[in-house]
Amino acid sequence: MLSGVSAENEQTKNPPGRPRSSRADQAILGAAAELLAEVGYQAMSIEAVALRAGVSKPTIYRRYASKEELVADAIETLRQEVAIPDTGSLQTDIDSLLAEAIQMVQTPLARQTMAMIISSATSSPQFARIYATKYLMPRREAFGAILERAKARNEIRAATDNDLFFDFVSGIMFHALIFEPTAEPYEAYIRRAVRFLLGGAAVR
Amino acid sequence: MLSGVSAENEQTKNPPGRPRSSRADQAILGAAAELLAEVGYQAMSIEAVALRAGVSKPTIYRRYASKEELVADAIETLRQEVAIPDTGSLQTDIDSLLAEAIQMVQTPLARQTMAMIISSATSSPQFARIYATKYLMPRREAFGAILERAKARNEIRAATDNDLFFDFVSGIMFHALIFEPTAEPYEAYIRRAVRFLLGGAAVR
């Protein structure tokens, strides 16, 4: 891992023997992502991944010591790019971010991923870390940016804790997804909740 | 199910044959609850439940078609009683409720239950319903009661949506449990977050 001696590793010395097949690498990750979205984390068997990837079981186990590692790698490839809106109004900036997040969070893959994260939160915290890094972090930063601009425009109090604000939004989206606390549609509920939160932070 | 016509069903006619053993009922539910807390939902096998309950496998399958049904019944028996505090101050009332909730939510059984709820939220929504009914509902009502009293004392605005307030608290507790957004202790973070929320709702 930590190779301080640079002279040796300058030209990545190939190990002897047949190199790993990159075709197999991609096939495995692709099959794992598909199955994850289709049947979920628990029901996904390594055997099924091997079958779909057209690869043998040991070829998977040579790369990943467990289903968790495989899945962690598979979801890591799902890159999240978040455009930071700048409409001149906090309300519309937030609406823009929410629209994307709401759509994303309602896909089966997102549901499965969330389920998996929480299932294994105790035993395998790496999922939560990956999710926090890959998914939450860009959105946290986007929220931070638009909140800062709103402070500059004096729309909200300067003392407002950006991270806490984001945590509340993220938390209530999670919560509502699971428990469906009201009869109204998911999107309407979330928008109402965020207005509530903004009202509390608003300058008066 | 609930047949209002009492005259007909007055004397619940026993079905023929040997009745189900209530000893077995309890033993199964008890063993399931224990194992759930010990090894978690996924690792809990029907076989192990049967062994610990001193009951045969078919005796379990006669009652429950799947592990999910069994577990749903097992967690349904875990009754939640919430005392509604009345200290004369919203802040201390909330502190009192939070203290209990924070303690509860950090036990292994609660973690396992939450994990299971979310894992199966899509496929088996009954878990979420049970949890919402058994766990969240009493707390939602307690929050409603103390918020109403706070409104009467003019501590918070009368227009504050009690349910939404509770959803935010519940949501951020969930969220923080999973993602540990800050380095500070869980309890401190939650208390800080709730103060943030109260600040927004406060009368000015």
Added chain:
Amino acid sequence: MLSGVSAENEQTKNPPGRPRSSRADQAILGAAAELLAEVGYQAMSIEAVALRAGVSKPTIYRRYASKEELVADAIETLRQEVAIPDTGSLQTDIDSLLAEAIQMVQTPLARQTMAMIISSATSSPQFARIYATKYLMPRREAFGAILERAKARNEIRAATDNDLFFDFVSGIMFHALIFEPTAEPYEAYIRRAVRFLLGGAAVR
């Protein structure tokens, strides 16, 4: 069983309670005999007998302690009456007896019965005894009778052991049924074999 003696049973004291249903008795034996012929001894389950007889399992177990006892009783009811032929010639007498025996021994019920007898010959010798009594004994006596008449007509030597002769015939019928030693039809083989035996016993 034998309740002819009236002096002892003069006042046939009815036992208390509901008397055993003779309808059930017959239904059980009938169902057992049918299933025995259809699926064989091993595959015949008490459960299936109960179902077909329209009777509950304990009702059967109240009468018979085991499947063996039930089956023993069922086959005991299959009475065997053998007419002793008297045509004036040993050869035609034997042909007559053989015709009937060959036909009988090739029915599925007979095959199943034989299989059962031998399966349990070590552990449950009562089957072999019942079969020997109900099936073999009348034929042994018939053979004895026609052989005696043949001796009187000086067709075979007077010293011929009737029982041994019968055992050989019975034995080769059994043997050929199981192992099909030749390509020729069962009946032709048996007749050829008996002529061989008669040739050895014939007076010269």
Added chain:
Amino acid sequence: MLSGVSAENEQTKNPPGRPRSSRADQAILGAAAELLAEVGYQAMSIEAVALRAGVSKPTIYRRYASKEELVADAIETLRQEVAIPDTGSLQTDIDSLLAEAIQMVQTPLARQTMAMIISSATSSPQFARIYATKYLMPRREAFGAILERAKARNEIRAATDNDLFFDFVSGIMFHALIFEPTAEPYEAYIRRAVRFLLGGAAVR
């Protein structure tokens, strides 16, 4: 099987994948043969075979689709070598063959095997074929050889059907084993019966 084409199939190409463990092969067959002799065909469970062989259940099911196939293979391995006696006298030659056969046929394994053969003679004729090939055939040939020599010595008629003679001997041994027709010991009865048969075949 039929490898007429020598050029192509000369070097039997190994199938891909890990080869079956011959250690497991032998352990399974050994355990099956032991259990067969100990508890009988019906009471022998695949589970018990797996346990005794130190092998998992799927390893057995990979090789044999049913208990019948397993047992057929197990009894096929029980090789029967019969030495053909040549004492110069038919009577003593036969005595020698009988002695071995009588001893063999009275062992528990032989009883169990016979029972199984006949139990399944209708449904699974492969047992009877295996028994006929492995057990009866060598003895049939031995009898054929000593009878031919007896004919050369003019002890018995040249027209005597060797196979039929053997069938009678085999048949009466079977028959006597099952029905015990006399009070005398098995061996004495068989020897008496064979003398009867020889008397019929003798040259006069």
Added chain:
DNA sequence: ACTTAATCGAGACGGTACGTCTCGTCTTTGT
């Protein structure tokens, strides 16, 4: 060209748990 060595597919291995089946017994209500 030839060795070397890690890869590949295929599939068997000992395990564990699955959900089902039938066994013979037990326990209730109703006759």
Added chain:
DNA sequence: ACAAAGACGAGACGTACCGTCTCGATTAAGT
């Protein structure tokens, strides 16, 4: 007291995956 209905403990059934292992066949890199 018996009949019926059906639950019970017990335990085998045959199947599905687990993660590991053993093969023969490839596939480069380093001789």
